[in-house]
Amino acid sequence: MVNPLKNNVAAIDLEKGLQENYGAFFETELLKEILKVGKYKRLSAEEVILDVGQEIQYFPLLVSGAVRVMRYDEEGDELLLYYLETGDTCALSLSCCLGSKKSEIKAVAEQNTDLILIPVEYAEIWLDTYPGWRRFVLDNYHYRMNELLETVDSLAFMNMEERVYKYLKDKAMVNHSPQLSITHQSIAYDMHTARVVISRVLKNLEKSGKISSTRNQIELLQW
């Protein structure tokens, strides 16, 4: 049985979240359609939204929070690709759905996150019917591509210390706080390297006054 009260609350959240974050870009008709077919969803931190090999059924619109998008191999070694923040969507989702392919990535909630889920069949049709939607999807594609290039650049051209520092800055950015609750091990995981390497690099960053750190806690002193 669906609880009508709970449903009602979700409906209000959906409308509010939609208006605040997307009201400016989308046509009124489109907003109405989204209200009709979109589903509101709350994710708690570290909840897995999508995993490799999963069929993509929904197109996500971030309303609050952040999502990290990562790649991993057979041995479970991971690499962080980029974050999605409020007002973003995962453009990869669309390219996947169009070819009805399975997901190439894993998406995990970085914090508690609210999103609106659009069934893919609508997302595809709207490309033709709403210029605002098309613009939004293409822009997002562009942003994600740029972030991916940034990640590739950091892998190819930056040394470990620069990479770790960038990682910390990005993380502070999406979490809106220079204080990060994180272990050396989990950084190593995200950056696909060994914990000892991270520990040593962090020590250097600390010596040069860029961060301060204690167990499970790193603070960026300038960013």
Added chain:
DNA sequence: ACATTAAGTGATT
């Protein structure tokens, strides 16, 4: 008090 987990270090490749 003891076990577990996080972080630091020297030596080697």
Added chain:
DNA sequence: AATCACTTAATGT
């Protein structure tokens, strides 16, 4: 920059 082997420090029960 990665790996090994080990130590030390912080924390949970």
